[in-house]
Amino acid sequence: MKYLFNIIIVVLLSYVLISCSSNNKDSRNALLYWCSNNTDEIKFAKINTDEWNKNNPNDQVKYQPVPEGRSSEEIILAAVVGKTTPDIYSNMWQGDVEAYAQAGVLVALDTLKGFLDFLYERCDSVVIEEIKSLDGHIYQIPWKINPIMLIYNINFINDLELTSPPKIYSEFFDASKKFQKDFDGDGYIDRWFGYSEVEVTWWQRFFDFYPLYLAASGGAPLVKNNQVAFNNEYAIEVFSFLQEMYKKNYFSKEKLSARQDVFLAGVTATRFTGPWEIAHAEKFKPKGFEYEYTFMPVPDGHQGPVYTYGDPKNIVIFKTCKYPQSAWNYIKTMIDRESDLKLLEITNQLPRRKNLSSDTFFNDYFTNNPKMKIFADQSVYVKGTDASPVLKEIFDLISQQYEACVVYGEKTPEEAINDAADAVNLLFLE
Amino acid sequence: MKKFKSILFYTALTISALTFVYPFYWMVMASIAPENEIGNLTLIPTSLTLSSYSQMLDKIPIGGAFINSLIVASSITFGVLVFGSMIGYALSKLMFKGRNLIFYVIIFTMTLPFQITLIPQYIIMVKFGWIDTYWALIVPYLINALSIIMFRQYFKSIPDSLIDAARLDGCNELQIIFRILWPNSMPAIITIGIITFMASWNEVLWPLIVIREESLMTMPQLVTLFAVGGRAESQLGVKLASAVMLALPIVLAYLFFQKYFIQSMASAGIKE
Amino acid sequence: MINKKKILPYLLVSPYLVHFMLFVAFPVGFSIVLTFHKWNIISPMEFTGLNNYIRLFNDKTFIRSISNTLIFLVIHIPLQIIVALFLAEILNQKIKLRGAFRGAFFLPVIVSGVVVTILWQQLYGYDTGLLNRLLTGIGIGKIGWLTDPNIAMASIAVMATWKNVGLYIVLFLVGLQTVPTQYYEAADLEGANHLQKFFRITLPMINPTIFMVVILSTIGGFSLFIEPYIMTGGGPLNSTMSAVLYIYKQGFFYYHMGYAATLGLFFAFIILAVVMIQKKFIEKDH
Known part of the structure; x- marks a missing residue:
């Protein structure tokens, strides 16, 4: 038996040796900056780092696209687990920050020199309040947003003899009713006014419930200081609205994503989506296809501006960074006015800065890209996510109730919102 | 009539x-x-x-994934054959203390559902730093209980006299396994080889867990993520093209070696 | 020399022992430890006593996922046996092109489940899916194969049958060939018809194969993952959420490692119990 153990130990050791030899690379001299792996953003990162490296020979920054494949959130998590995080990461979804902050892997940026001054220069107080962590520190700097709006097919709106796309729920119902059609008379609807993924995946609610909730409530939070805040009339109104859309078959309950792009194919007249749809539509749209963006629909009698969800991606510094102050100095150059213009020009994504649409510095871009101007105007009324370490689960729990109530009509909106609130409260108790 | x-x-x-x-x-x-x-x-x-194919090639590195799958499935098959025959040989032809114990342990592990070890195995991979390496895809599969049992059964049917004769000729034990037993066990080797290769070629849950970097993904994983993710930009033909590419290598092999495939899989009674 | 001979067997089996320690014994032990902890891998592990177990028994989705898996088995296994036995019976006759037919039935078996799932997702599509086009063509109307919560799991079970049945046809063919032809000849003399021969002779003779098929499909069914992962994500209304998919979701989506390990452990016991019961039945029958 003794031999046996010796053998085991020898083989075990060799396994360990193999495993150790496989992860020793990378020189640690330059700061490592992970950008997204989107082609345009890589281009942006290259221009920025080249410029910085030219001016700062002693503080070099090396950019690297996030390893492609899975969602960047998963990759970051794998890096945190494996302690291979970069120094700087520029594509952190705001909703993930709180969990990482609590795990102690992010640098509190407000402890860095010059951070707060810069932040107040860039963002208004509402945004700053939004990105503050539960412990009062700030671990992220807002970078860019892609607001969700209503895209619509201009020809269809004209066909319906409407002067403008529907703005409130009742107009939405009317237009939907007129638009719905069964072409071949087989008893099945062949075109729908709108479409939203019915999948229960938590982030699908970024494209229906969440922006509609923000629109209806004037930008109210879902949760605040580890307490449910969404059990209110607005959430119920949104659920009722969408439930009606599905019940009347104005939205298709069937999964349409498994086939061709339904909006471009003219199967639907509208869709809730972001500015990325512009590039997609320009690439795939059929001849004569015309489209435009407008605000998210709101309940009848809604007062005030129409908010929406902005899908914010922010910049963070990981604790593995040895020179956080240098990292911050680099980040500053990445998000100054000139760079923000470059971001717009290269990636067609909006920087999250105040006065974006009124600042004449950006005028030329928006004149050349009128559809982006709509998003810039919207960007004043954009919300990100609430600070909570369990935000994904909250969205998931809401999404489960959404499916049961909105899509399948098994519960009333009141019951569904209540059940979701109860479930989320249980989560906080843990 | x-x-x-x-x-x-x-x-x-x-x-x-x-x-x-x-x-x-x-x-x-x-x-x-x-x-x-x-x-x-x-x-x-x-x-x-062919536009669906050219679009798909633009979007995902299917060629690289093919190579990854090939490397992973071949290494696993090779390992399973080598280790399986070594262990099967010891269990069938050599006498040693604890032999029966090991045999029963092997049988027991075969009944153990993989669901129980999934999470801790992932954590082991994390601790070894094997996430996003070939190691994570290959090492856990190098030894397979079923193949050991099959080799053991097959070697038992080979007469001891053959082995004794080889020993007299001065063969050492490894030579006996690979020079004497292997040529006499082709049916077992083909069967185990085919089922192991197929199983590792088609495996998808494990790669989904341990591989995140696209350049290291195996074909089924890449195609799965392509099918469920947004990168196909809702273009249906593109998704189907990726599925065709995934099916192609195995179907081609199947057309040529249909008989072996059917016999092997039937004798092992496994799917995929 | 004697010494060397003594070590040798251990050297040969050492890879197995290492593998067993690393990938079986340690994981099982660690898994049990994990079930008493809360751990999201990025923060330190936190001891939570029996919390995970309490949560498990109150987790409606997990209970649903187990009953879904059982529903899958209840549809899949009988269907599989009937179709496989029927086609095997036909192939066992003296027919032309037997190899080609067998090869055709076997084709889905060798293709990756990923391919089959992507393909069937299209066939099951609501408006332009091939099946619904066929059904509307003959005046039946459209069916929400993957979107009707009462049907979706059955649709997946049918697909799984389509994928695996070729293997079981071959297994049954082997079984059928073991039935001595004298039995049939004797039955012919007594004037028995096809059906009588099938139920009186064939079925009892191939009982062992049937049980093998039951066990194999049970184990396969308990690992149902990629089909719902690609096709439905577990929906609609969690009706296709399989236990493995749920464990995957808890573990690798929310990173509830302790809870996922608890689910895995508990589910493994269920699998072992079901397979044991099935084995009991087999032994009793023989």
């Missing part, structure tokens, strides 16, 4: 066979049809195009 009956019989049989083949045919046709025709496609599209 008899002739009529036999026509009916063959028609029914052909229809049921078509049920299994036609969907694949449809998939291939849909992948070379223009995007807007897929919704109405039944037999042949009005025109053929």
Whole structure:
């Protein structure tokens, strides 16, 4: 038996040796900056780092696209687990920050020199309040947003003899009713006014419930200081609205994503989506296809501006960074006015800065890209996510109730919102 | 009357066979049809195009994934054959203390559902730093209980005299295994080789867990993520093209070695 | 020399022992430890006593996922046996092109489940899916194969049958060939018809194969993952959420490692129990 153990130990050791030899690379001299792996953003990162490296020979920054494949959130998590995080990461979804902050892997940026001054220069107080962590520190700097709006097919709106796309729920119902059609008379609807993924995946609610909730409530939070805040009339109104859309078959309950792009194919007249749809539509749209963006629909009698969800991606510094102050100095150059213009020009994504649409510095871009101007105007009324370490689960729990109530009509909106609130409260108790 | 009956019989049989083949045919046709025709496609599209394939090649590194799959599946198959025969040999032809104990442990692990070890195995991979390496894909599969048992059974049927003769000729034990037993165990090697290769080629849950970097993904994983993710930009033909690429290597191998495939998988009674 | 001979067997089996320690014994032990902890891998592990177990028994989705898996088995296994036995019976006659037919039935078996799932997702599509086009063509109307919560799991079970049945046809063919032809000849003399012969002779003779098929499909069914992962994500209304998919979701989506390990452990016991019961039945029958 003794031999046996010796053998085991020898083989075990060799396994360990193999495993150790496989992860020793990378020189640690330059700061490592992970950008997204989107082609345009890589281009942006290259221009920025080249410029910085030219001016700062002693503080070099090396950019690297996030390893492609899975969602960047998963990759970051794998890096945190494996302690291979970069120094700087520029594509952190705001909703993930709180969990990482609590795990102690992010640098509190407000402890860095010059951070707060810069932040107040860039963002208004509402945004700053939004990105503050539960412990009062700030671990992220807002970078860019892609607001969700209503895209619509201009020809269809004209066909319906409407002067403008529907703005409130009742107009939405009317237009939907007129638009719905069964072409071949087989008893099945062949075109729908709108479409939203019915999948229960938590982030699908970024494209229906969440922006509609923000629109209806004037930008109210879902949760605040580890307490449910969404059990209110607005959430119920949104659920009722969408439930009606599905019940009347104005939205298709069937999964349409498994086939061709339904909006471009003219199967639907509208869709809730972001500015990325512009590039997609320009690439795939059929001849004569015309489209435009407008605000998210709101309940009848809604007062005030129409908010929406902005899908914010922010910049963070990981604790593995040895020179956080240098990292911050680099980040500053990445998000100054000139760079923000470059971001717009290269990636067609909006920087999250105040006065974006009124600042004449950006005028030329928006004149050349009128559809982006709509998003810039919207960007004043954009919300990100609430600070909570369990935000994904909250969205998931809401999404489960959404499916049961909105899509399948098994519960009333009141019951569904209540059940979701109860479930989320249980989560906080843990 | 008899002739009529036999026509009916063959028609029914052909229809049921078509049920299994036609969907694949449809998939291939849909992948070379223009995007807007897929919704109405039944037999042949009005025109053929490779645009779905060229778009797919632009979006995902399917060639690299093919190489990854090949490396992973070959290494695993090689390891399973080598280790399986070594262990199977010791268990069938050598006497040593604890032999039966090891045999029963092997049998026991075969009954152990993988669901129980999934999470801790992932954590081991994390601790070893094997996430996003070939190690994570290969090492856990190098030893396979079923193959050990199959080798053990097969070697038992080989007469001891063969081994004793080899020993007299001065062969050492490894030489006995690979020079004497292997040439005499081709059916077992083919069976184990095919089922191991197939199983690792088609494995998808484990790669989904341990590989995040696209350049290291295996084919089924890449195609799965492509199918569920947004990168196909809702283009149906592109998704189907990736599925065709995934099916192609195995189907080609199957066409040539159909008999071996069927025999091997039937004798092991496993799927995938 | 004697010494060397003594070590040798251990050297040969050492890879197995290492593998067993690393990938079986340690994981099982660690898994049990994990079930008493809360751990999201990025923060330190936190001891939570029996919390995970309490949560498990109150987790409606997990209970649903187990009953879904059982529903899958209840549809899949009988269907599989009937179709496989029927086609095997036909192939066992003296027919032309037997190899080609067998090869056709076997084709889906060798293709990756990923391919089959992507393909069937299209066939099951609501408006332009091939099946619904066929059904509307003959006046039946459209069916929400993957979107009707009462049907979706059955649709997946049918697909799984289509994928695996070729293997079981071959297994049954082997079984059928073991039935001595004298039995049939004797039955012919007594004037038995096809059906009588099938139920009186064939079925009892191939009982062992049937049980093998039951066990194999049970184990396969308990690992149902990629089909719902690609096709439905577990929906609609969690009706296709399989236990493995749920464990995957808890573990690798929310990173509830302790809870996922608890689910895995508990589910493994269920699998072992079901397979044991099935084995009991087999032994009793023989």
